[in-house]
């Protein structure tokens with residue numbers, strides 16, 4: 001690897017215990033960023049903390065349950081205390097729920113998925129915003145399933161977060177804060193395996209293959225409000 005691209009950058013990556021979030025956070029650390037990572041329990045991040053290597057400050061782990069307002073507030077406070085300011089927020093954590101049409105979704109599931117993927121993610125963003133630097137970036141991890149039939153709460157929350165990205169992009173333009181919805185596309189993770197149980201995971205790209213646009217945006221690129229990782233050209 002050449003010179004670190006994110007030296008001095010302070011970043012928060014949610015849902016970094018595995019999958020896309022972990023690959024993004026590992027690469028951010030490798031590029032010299034000071035990174036706070038979250039998962040529902042800090043112990044889920046132990047292997048990340050053990051394996052992450054980079055020339056910058058040591059990463060820190062925070063517990064965050066997006067469905068719990070107190071946890072959201074406490075994790076945001078702790079992240080800001082650790083970093084001092086936030087240059088990049090990657091809202092990656094999310095839950096899938098059932099792949100069903102709305103009329104078949106079990107009682108309580110819609111509420112839980114909306115609480116984590118939409119309300120919790122927006123409340124976390126709101127709590128981090130005062131600490132965000134001018135010119136910072138918010139990357140909301142989107143999905144091709146946004147608004148897609150048969151994806152119930154998940155698809156609804158992803159479509160709503162796409163709308164929130166456009167809204168925030170306009171609201172935060174005076175501070176030069178770039179808000180981008182980034183769709184990683186089909187990626188070999190636990191969530192993908194749950195969504196496509198009969199698929200051979202070996203046929204799906206590894207999470208490390210989608211980190212390019214995350215790094216470029218963290219570095220200062222602005223691809224517009226929405227970008228597909230598969231179509232990204234550096």
Ligand SMILES: NC(=O)c1ccc[n+]([C@@H]2O[C@H](COP(=O)([O-])OP(=O)(O)OC[C@H]3O[C@@H](n4cnc5c(N)ncnc54)[C@H](OP(=O)(O)O)[C@@H]3O)[C@@H](O)[C@H]2O)c1
Pocket residue numbers: 014015016017018019020021038039040041044064065066067091092093094095116141142143144183184185186187188189190191192
């Ligand atoms: N994989 C794909 O093909 C694909 C395609 C399009 C979009 N995406 C999006 O990419 C993002 C990452 O997905 P992934 O495939 O990497 O999923 P994943 O492997 O299931 O990882 C999800 C991450 O989110 C965390 N998380 C789950 N529920 C949470 C909650 N209630 N509060 C806080 N953290 C929570 C998990 O932490 P714990 O350790 O606490 O469980 C984990 O670190 C998601 O936003 C997903 O919608 C994925």
